[in-house]
Amino acid sequence: MNTNTALPNYALTAKNQNKHRMNSRRLFLQFALLLAFSSIEARLSTASAQPTAFSIQGRLNNNGVPANGNYDFQFSIFNAATTGNLIAGPVTVTSVNVANGVFSAIADFGPGVFTGQPRWIQISAAPAGSGTYITLPQRQQVLSAPYSIFAGTASNVVNGAVVKSINGLKDDVILQGTGGVTINTNGNTLTISGSGSGGGAWSQSGSNIYFNGGSVGIGSSTTPDHRLAITSGPRWTTSYWQGELGLDAGGAIGWRANDSSGLRFGMGYSGGGFYTFRTASDLGTTGSVPIYDFSIGDNGNVGIGTTAPAAKLQVIGDVKLGSSGELSAAGATENLRIVRGTIDPGGTVLAGKGFTATRVSTGWYQVTLNTPFPDYSGAEEPSVLATVAPGGIGPIMIAAPNFVQQPHFVTFDFYCLDNTRAYQDGKFSFIIIGAR
Known part of the structure; x- marks a missing residue:
């Protein structure tokens, strides 16, 4: 790798770039050979333990001259010779001694990196403590050595046999499905599946699950009072509502x-x-x-x-109030109550609600309200209007509150008179309007 000792600025001219590529290529050719050799040596010394760390050796040149001194290295694993995806790293190894250009470092990328797929290692170097890493332009493919992945006990396994050391078992291991679980093989593929009819509380029907053995409770170990009870949800809003179902x-x-x-x-x-x-x-x-x-x-x-x-x-539609219902507007200038009805000559109520009617004598009728109008001091007297109803006889009607009855505005008198002002029975209608 063409660098200077301090690596302050790494601006290459075309000539320097060519020279850099030649030295880097020489470095990586030497590095690849040493890396393969180190894999063999690692196997010979630690095969039984199968560690994830391995030794990396290479040669580092400074302006074509073997480098000397301490350098920091960064090692990264990719899945392609150029670009590709970063699989692991960078792993930083600091203060590696370089003598006459030769260096040796140990990198540990952890498990699950070398899974049998092609891997390339990328190397960056910097004078110790400077932090100015220069990445070598060519990655090197990591190749396995004949014995580097050969387990210490592999030679004792019979070809085609199942490994006998699963969870400490020392005899042949047999996989057997129960409770609706089935195990099938197809070549080297082992498929484990379930029918949903196991010993659990829930049963499966196609893509659905169901439970018909009782009630279900969520959020509490107390026996649910209903088929589904949900409790103890998270706090919701400042009023401490609980979110039970979303x-x-x-x-x-x-x-x-x-x-x-x-x-x-x-x-x-x-x-x-x-x-x-x-x-x-x-x-x-x-x-x-x-x-x-x-x-x-x-x-x-x-x-x-x-x-x-x-x-x-x-x-949109009709609104019906009960016998004691009221519809009022707090901001209205008047809050009125209206009672209306129709009485036949015999005193029977033909139309209207909230009152009773009585024929006192010939031509004299009294209407008594179920709820009187207000009778407080200063209360306005209700207005009363009566007319001869269609089919009635008397052409003249007189109506007024009966102040003898208490409270004053609960009973109203109605009189039917003929043209001679003589009393006679008649059919009439009335309207009473007053304050609530």
């Missing part, structure tokens, strides 16, 4: 209806929000489209009957 976007949990409807129900998250849906497709099939019933968008809007709610709650 699904990817587009994943859904499905249910089969236990009636004759044939519907399947699912819920899951997809791009844009969380949805619940129903479909006629069985789980694992794609025959029917999903019908979305409920959704929560990424923005927090809730939709019933729509997948794109434009407000905090949007309902």
